[in-house]
Amino acid sequence: MISNARQTLANFFCKAQCATAMLLLALLASQASTLQAAPKDNSPPTYKKQPANNQTRDKPAHWRDALRMEERETALQAIARKNPGFEQRTRRNDAFKNDRPALLLLEKRPLKKNARGARLVDAYYYDYQRNETIHCIVDAATGEIHLQRTVTDLQLPLTQDEIQHSFDVFLQSPHRRKLANAYEVATGQSLIDISNVKFKAYVFHASANSARLNRGAKKCGRTRCAQLLLYTRENIALNITPVIDLSRSKVLQANTEPGFASEEIPAAEAVSDPSHVHEHDH
Template sequence: MTNHSPTMQLVMRGIVLLWALASPASHAGNLDPLAPNEMARAASQATLSATPTTTSTRRQASTTSTAPANEVLLIERHINNKGNTERLADVYTYDYHTNQTIITVVNLDTNTTLAKHYQQNVQLPLTDKELKRAAELIFNDDEQRPLLNAEFKRITGKTLSDPKQLHVKAFVFHASSLPEQLNAASQECGVQRCAQVLLYTVDSVVFEVSPIVNLSANVVTQNIGF
C-alpha cells in the first residue's frame, strides 16, 4: 500500500472538495440569487395578488384609518424542494392595517402566486422608504421640531433650517426592549411596526433624544433620552 505524505493527503482532499463543489449535486435547488428584474417581477406579482385580509387582530382597529400602503420589506430566493428547478421567490410585505408580515411565494417561471402566509409579531429590518418616512414624521411634528431645533443649537451653535443638516439612522423598535420607560402609545411597538430613530449632525455628534415613531399609525409616540 502506498503511503502518502501529509502534504499530498491535503492536496488530494482539496481536489475531492473542489470536485464536489463543482458537481451538479452542490447546486441542488438552483439557489443562485434572484436578478434585479426577477425581484421586480416578484414584487409586482405579490402586489397584484394582494387582497384585503379578513384576519382579525387585536390592534387592527387602532391603525386602520391612518395606516399607509403595504411595504415590501424583503425579496429573496425561495428554497426549492429537492429536484425542483423552478425559479421561486419569497416576498415579505408588511400590512400596516392588520400589522402582519405577509410572505408571498411567487413562481417566476409562470408569474403566479403559489402561497401566502400571514405572521404577526414578525418585524423585519426597516426599508429605506420607512426610514425616510420616519424622519419626515419627526421633522413635521409640532412637538418634535422645537426639540430638534434646540438640540441642534446646543450642539452646533447654529440654527436648524433644513432637515438635510441632520443625518438619520433607525432600527425596528420593540416595546420589550424598554418596558419601564414607555408610555401607552409606545407599548404598542412590536405588535405594531415602530422605529427608534437616531439623529446626529454632519460631524457625527449624536442627539441626546431618540424619537420613537409608530409607522403603523404615522405618529411620533415619545422620546427616549440617553
C-alpha cells in the same frame, strides 16, 4: 606510404568540416535576411468575443443564482393578480402612504444544503391597517403562489421610504423644537439649517428599555415603529431618539434617552401597574 595516407585523410576531414561550417553560415544568413524583410505586425491583439447580454439571458438560471429581473417581475405580477390592493413597488419618499400593504422585501428563497428544485421567491408585505406581515412564496418561473400567510409580531428591517417618512413625521410634529434644543446642546450653535442634521432609523420593539416608554411606545412590535438616530454633519450624536408609529404616521415618544424619557411618560402611566392595564386598539 602510411604517412602519406594519414596526411591525405586529415586533409579530407579538414575540407569536410570547412564545407559544413560554410553551409551553416549560409543558412543563418538566409534566415536573418528573411526576418529583416518580414513586415512588423502592429495590429492590436484579438480577443474572444463575449456573448451579448440577451444571449446569456436566455440561458436557464442556476438554482444558486440571484433573482433575475424577469423572475422578480413574474413574482410581483402573480401577487398583484391575487391581491390587487397590494402596493407592488416601494413608494417614493414624498408619496409614502400606509393605506395599502407595501412591499418590504423580495428575495430568492434559500434551499436546504445540497438541495435541488424550483427557484422560489420570498415576498414580504406589511399591512399598516391590520399591523400584519404578509409572506408569499412564489415560483420564479411559472408565477404559481405556493403559499400566502399573515404573520403577527414579525417586523422586518425598514425600507428607505419608511426611514425618510419617519424623519418627515418628526419634523412636522410639535416635537421639532426638542431637536433644536438637542442640537444646540451638542454643538453650542443654533439649528438654522435642517440639512445640518443627519438621520438613520431602525425597527423599534418595545422590549428594548420598556421602563422608559410611554403607553403608546410600549405597543411597538405589535405595530410597526421606527426609532430615529439623529446626528450632525460632524457625526456628533444628538441626545434625542424619537419613536414613530408608521401605521398612524405619529410621534409616539419624542425621546427615550435616560434623563428625558420620564418627561414623556404621564404620571398616571408611571404609577399604574402595567399588569393590570388592558389596552385596546381603536
